[in-house]
Amino acid sequence: MNEADNRLMHWKSTKRLMIITLSLWVFFSFVVHWFAGALNAFSFMGFPLGFYMAAQGSEVAFVIIIFWFARTQHKIDQQYGFAEEE
Amino acid sequence: MFKGDFIENLPKIYGTYTGGFLLFVILMAILEQMGVGADAIGILFVAFTVFIYAAIGWLSRTMEVGAYYVAGRQVPTVFNGMATAADWMSGASFVAMAGGIYFGGHGYLAFVVGWTGGYILVASLMAPYLRKFGCYTVPDFIGTRYGGKVSRFCAVVILVVASFTYVTAQINATGTIAARALQIPFEVGVWFGLLGILLCSMLGGMRAVTWTQVAQYIVLIIAYLVPVFWMSNKQGFGLIPQLVYGDAVSRITELEQLHGLGTLEAVSGAAGGLKALTVPYAAAGEGALASWKFVTLVLCMMAGTASLPHILMRYFTTPSVKAARQSVAWSLFFIFLLYSTAPALATFVKLQILDPTLATSLIGKTITEVNALEWVQKWSNVGFLQIIDANGDGVLQLNEFFMRGDIVVLATPEIAGLPYVISGLVAAGGMAAAMSTADGLLLAIANALSHDLYYKIIDPNAETRKRLLVARALLLAIGAAGAFVASLKLTSILGAVAWAFDFACSGLLFPIVLGIWWKRANRQGAIAGMIGGFVAGTWYLYMVRFAGMDPWIGIDHLRFGIIGMPVSLVCMIVVSLMTPEPDAEIQAMVDDTRVPSGKTVIEAQTAK
Numbered sequence: 056m057n058e059a060d061n062r063l064m065h066w067k068s069t070k071r072l073m074i075i076t077l078s079l080w081v082f083f084s085f086v087v088h089w090f091a092g093a094l095n096a097f098s099f100m101g102f103p104l105g106f107y108m109a110a111q112g113s114e115v116a117f118v119i120i121i122f123w124f125a126r127t128q129h130k131i132d133q134q135y136g137f138a139e140e141e
Numbered sequence: 142m143f144k145g146d147f148i149e150n151l152p153k154i155y156g157t158y159t160g161g162f163l164l165f166v167i168l169m170a171i172l173e174q175m176g177v178g179a180d181a182i183g184i185l186f187v188a189f190t191v192f193i194y195a196a197i198g199w200l201s202r203t204m205e206v207g208a209y210y211v212a213g214r215q216v217p218t219v220f221n222g223m224a225t226a227a228d229w230m231s232g233a234s235f236v237a238m239a240g241g242i243y244f245g246g247h248g249y250l251a252f253v254v255g256w257t258g259g260y261i262l263v264a265s266l267m268a269p270y271l272r273k274f275g276c277y278t279v280p281d282f283i284g285t286r287y288g289g290k291v292s293r294f295c296a297v298v299i300l301v302v303a304s305f306t307y308v309t310a311q312i313n314a315t316g317t318i319a320a321r322a323l324q325i326p327f328e329v330g331v332w333f334g335l336l337g338i339l340l341c342s343m344l345g346g347m348r349a350v351t352w353t354q355v356a357q358y359i360v361l362i363i364a365y366l367v368p369v370f371w372m373s374n375k376q377g378f379g380l381i382p383q384l385v386y387g388d389a390v391s392r393i394t395e396l397e398q399l400h401g402l403g404t405l406e407a408v409s410g411a412a413g414g415l416k417a418l419t420v421p422y423a424a425a426g427e428g429a430l431a432s433w434k435f436v437t438l439v440l441c442m443m444a445g446t447a448s449l450p451h452i453l454m455r456y457f458t459t460p461s462v463k464a465a466r467q468s469v470a471w472s473l474f475f476i477f478l479l480y481s482t483a484p485a486l487a488t489f490v491k492l493q494i495l496d497p498t499l500a501t502s503l504i505g506k507t508i509t510e511v512n513a514l515e516w517v518q519k520w521s522n523v524g525f526l527q528i529i530d531a532n533g534d535g536v537l538q539l540n541e542f543f544m545r546g547d548i549v550v551l552a553t554p555e556i557a558g559l560p561y562v563i564s565g566l567v568a569a570g571g572m573a574a575a576m577s578t579a580d581g582l583l584l585a586i587a588n589a590l591s592h593d594l595y596y597k598i599i600d601p602n603a604e605t606r607k608r609l610l611v612a613r614a615l616l617l618a619i620g621a622a623g624a625f626v627a628s629l630k631l632t633s634i635l636g637a638v639a640w641a642f643d644f645a646c647s648g649l650l651f652p653i654v655l656g657i658w659w660k661r662a663n664r665q666g667a668i669a670g671m672i673g674g675f676v677a678g679t680w681y682l683y684m685v686r687f688a689g690m691d692p693w694i695g696i697d698h699l700r701f702g703i704i705g706m707p708v709s710l711v712c713m714i715v716v717s718l719m720t721p722e723p724d725a726e727i728q729a730m731v732d733d734t735r736v737p738s739g740k741t742v743i744e745a746q747t748a749k
Contacts, residue, residue: 066735073265080261084254084439089432091247091425101387106423109250110484111383114257118477121264121470129463137736139461
């Protein structure tokens with residue numbers, strides 16, 4: 056594979072990861088909270104679920120997503136030989 | 142001490158520092174037992190911590206450009222995460238957030254969601270690429286990527302407006318806390334706060350700010366968590382407050398019905414800034430408009446997070462692109478520690494005030510009983526709390542009890558009956574939160590003016606020494622201007638904070654993101670995007686807030702980014718497509734930005 060193709064593939068993988076990450080982000084930032092009223096009918100650890108997602112659930116999800124993203128992107132960089140030398 | 146092996150020794154240095162701070166807290170507790178007054182302890186707490194920050198600022202002084210602007214690009218991920226968290230969490234987060242949740246319930250939690258999730262945008266769209274670019278400031282990126290002085294100048298203007306709106310609120314907060322802890326007038330407190338802030342940043346720029354922010358994070362997180370954990374355990378709510386307040390939330394919903402929330406008539410006559418509870422806690426607003434208002438606020442705060450230069454520039458200081466990415470993750474983790482605690486704190490305070498089965502309850506007791514409580518007297522005296530027996534029955538009702546949101550954090554130790562040393566700790570934490578954010582903001586403004594306006598636009602031949610002197614003079618001047626505006630007390634703390642996010646996302650979000658992700662974006666498009674978004678947003682803010690226009694579908698002055706952002710995006714795309722594409726050199730530059738390895742884009746450019 057030549058250099059230009061390699062860059063192209065790297066960017067393609069990077070874009071795919073970005074889209075997956077942002078889809079998860081949209082779900083936990085907007086979709087869940089749009090339906091907060093309906094979710095409140097369910098209970099989680101004693102919380103009404105809609106309230107829980109805003110107070111803690113989404114935030115936990117964000118922390119997990121962001122560490123997962125950092126790891127995955129680094130793997131992509133390594134795979135195509137663009138990772139930095141330590 | 143700050144040379145060579147300093148970086149390797151960081152865990153040891155800050156470990157010792159944390160231990161030293163805890164020893165100081167214990168010493169204060171001993172002094173309290175020996176009969177030293179509460180006022181003296183408050184003064185010692187604030188004075189001692191501010192002195193430590195100033196000492197760190199002095200030790201980090203530098204005359205090197207790289208150290209001044211980007212801390213020599215050698216800040217390890219976890220420490221940069223802590224520094225960013227302190228940079229991020231303002232006096233408003235520390236003092237006002239729990240109070241906001243207390244009064245606003247579910248609707249206010251949009252701020253908590255918005256101020257955390259924005260970091261996903263920072264990590265996936267921005268920070269690693271800006272780090273690879275190798276710029277000193279955000280306008281430096283805009284100016285280099287798009288070329289030309291006009292684009293750089295537009296970015297500087299937006300940065301200054303957004304950050305200045307924010308910094309006055311922070312200086313205001315340092316003034317309030319310093320005034321209360323040191324028993325000096327507010328106007329003097331503002332200048333004292335500014336002095337502390339400048340001591341941290343003036344001599345060492347980004348390097349000094351980085352190491353003081355790490356120190357400030359440690360103080361503020363201890364100061365926020367200790368009282369909440371202590372209260373939770375003392376009052377028997379549970380070992381880990383964040384995990385056990387679910388039942389309390391449900392219980393509050395029952396109590397709201399018991400106390401007749403929503404059926405009581407509003408009582409007038411409370412002093413400005415004091416509120417009674419009127420909004421149900423856990424219930425989400427009904428209908429599509431309520432959901433719309435929630436998600437639009439979330440979106441503005443998140444997009445603002447990803448556009449605020451004082452946050453983005455923290456990731457210019459990491460040793461590598463990979464480190465920048467990880468560092469964003471650590472930032473969010475450290476922020477999460479505080480933001481997941483605020484709703485727990487709000488819930489417990491609310492339960493303690495409302496629940497008649499608890500000894501601490503107020504609502505439903507006789508007014509004489511309530512007025513006899515020491516903490517009620519203390520906070521009434523300073524105008525933070527007010528009781529109006531509107532129906533004259535001598536019993537306190539929900540609509541007759543008024544307080545300021547700040548009390549939730551500031552009075553927790555007293556409501557729960559913790560020793561005074563904890564109140565002193567909380568004051569020191571609030572001071573650390575406000576100072577660290579003010580530091581970052583002032584530096585962002587001064588750096589943009591000195592690097593982008595002075596060096597890149599006005600005098601490109603200026604020598605290093607002169608550039609750094611100009612940078613410091615600007616820091617001083619902007620700090621003084623901020624303190625002056627703060628002393629006028631123009632807006633409430635939170636109104637101004639939300640505006641900064643809206644200004645930033647209206648003008649800067651798309652020019653930065655598309656500069657990386659869309660090769661076709663060119664200078665004309667970026668300028669149109671910055672001006673269009675910023676002007677549209679500002680116009681809407683003016684119309685809704687000051688000219689009496691009715692907000693469109695619930696988009697009030699806190700959410701004006703919802704107007705600015707789409708205008709910015711459309712202007713940028715349309716104008717870019719109508720004008721020639723960027724030249725091959727710029728396109729190659731974008732390609733280089735997208736891969737982590739190799740020299741930074743700016744280095745590669747200057748090497749040519």
